[in-house]
Amino acid sequence: MLDYYNITEEFSEEEKLVAATTKSFTDNEVLPIIEKYYSDGKFPMDLIKTLGELGLLAVTLPTKYGGSELNYVSYGIAMQELERGDSGIRSFASVQNSLVIYPIFTYGTDEQKNKFLPKLASGEFVGCFGLTEPDFGSNPGGMLTTATKTPKGYILNGAKMWITNGSIADIAVVWAKLDGKVNGFIVEKGTPGFTTIEMKGKHSLKASVTSELIFNDCLVPLNNRLEIEGLRGPLSCLNQARYGISWGAIGSAIASYETALNYAKTRIQFGKPIASFQIIQEKLVWMLNEITKAQLVSYHLGRLKDKKLDRPQQTSLAKRNNVDIALQCARLAREILGANGILNEYPVMRHMANLESVKTYEGTHDIHTLILGADITGIEAFS
Amino acid sequence: MNILVCISRVPDTTTRILVGGDGVSIDTQGVKFIVNPYDEYAIEEGLRLREKNGGTVTAICVGPDAAKEQLRTALAMGVDKAVLVKTDKYFDSYFAAKNIAEVSKEMKPDIILLGRQSIDFDSFQVPSYLAELLELPSVSVVSKLTIEGNKVIAERDVEGGKEILETELPCIISAQKGLNEPRYPKLPDIMKAKSKPIEEKQPVEVEPKVSVIGMEIPSRKRIGKILADTDADIEEIVKSLHEEAKII
């Protein structure tokens, strides 16, 4: 595995073991099956149980709720290895770890924590996170979904779109406006007035379920509200997930790089391996260069996060940079593989297509540019 | 059941090995070390025996301080406790076996499990030395193990077939690939392994029975044979893959 600056030498014993376990999982359970699921447009449901058993769905959650109680660097390493397999598998784990378990652990009542966290950690329950709406993506603060308090509970009305795991979820963490302020609610599958529709026709993240969530006078019990108000609730979750994505993108980039490197060394044109041509070498070195920088960014961000010294803008930089370079690595790898690059015998085209989603979700590339721009100039370009 | 599993720290199978400046050891600079792959089968078998019969699994390693990393892997797989017989010197199989034997005499395990060989020096000696030093029965290169009460049935692969042996506990078993499918450590167990004890012991110093006087990297000449798809050529390819490259 590409590790030009020997970053793994800085890993603790536990972090090395997390890397080894997740690597074996990806090599043995994901890579042999993923192309088939991807081309069939299906999520490999059978993996959920193993992901849960290995502790990959609740990496930082305390053991008393069934989590692995490891640090953020470990979480990052796990996401990197999963996305070396496929962005869809990593997306599943990101949603469960950062977008469902994190808000329930951070903003949930004891009752909610005890009821949901152990099942989410083991994979018995799948969760989803509903923030985006058909007309509100980059601007979630404008959301139209509402919650109205009644003595019997909260009544939700509205629709969410592009929701990962939506149709396979046992619970949804849904963000809706209560008296004009964004609030979070746990909505259980089967609640009357709550339906999901799986979105079809994706050319990207095909091995991941994406759905619409529809709330039609959906009555949610009073004690299913999370104890947080305002956009900072969902944004804090996104910050967790984006951190993991910054590592995940490195895994995807490594898959493209290693495929291209092996191919270039064995593909003969003009009587020699194409790796002997300077233009090919330049492309490979570009990947090496960018992946190495990305690794250092995420690794250091993880260490900051473990010391609680990180700022969300630093996560924006990592997500923005790493996904972007991963996508460029996939494109360069595709070029190096020539026609073979478009075949599903190699993973690069799948990674390339996946990364188009990853570049857009969790704050688009451009929105992160604006977040960073606002941070350094003090002037918000998007409000 | 009191189970002792011996593990050794070996260079990663994908590492490129270079001879050190002294000409009698490998250059460890930049080399990643792992649990000897055959020992993983021994660990797994130990864990399964505990799951079936109760008891404790102890891992032991003779090696440098850095070998704690490999012991930690064993602990994360589910081993209960670990012993490191700490030495920074070069040591031979006899030294390793002697020191494991000393610890075994105190521990009195019902069974000692090891890998069939360490993939670093491939001497295949520790299991037999240990059997001799402890005066215990031993079966080596075992690919299937059944224990009922005190009766031990061990299957071993022999050229073109199987050999089935019977012995009694306490005994020594060295593991062959295929004995089981070793588990990978689960993340919660990795976390829990942090707080499991690794006891450090000083070694019993014994003179090595053998010493290394030279080490060389084999030089490989490319033969560059070109074979086509005639039956004779195919037979030759199969033969050379089997006998020369030894990969089938």
Ligand SMILES: Cc1cc2nc3c(=O)[nH]c(=O)nc-3n(C[C@H](O)[C@H](O)[C@H](O)COP(=O)(O)OP(=O)(O)OC[C@H]3O[C@@H](n4cnc5c(N)ncnc54)[C@H](O)[C@@H]3O)c2cc1C
């Ligand atoms: C596969 C997939 C899975 C997803 N999973 C989830 C999920 O689980 N939960 C969830 O809530 N959401 C999810 N999303 C939604 C995702 O977060 C949104 O798609 C994303 O926030 C962008 O919103 P949008 O698609 O509506 O694009 P828009 O916001 O309409 O943006 C369109 C373009 O305009 C640009 N733009 C917008 N505003 C500005 C501005 N002020 N200045 C400059 N440029 C701007 C954007 O950068 C983008 O290029 C998922 C999306 C995909 C594709």
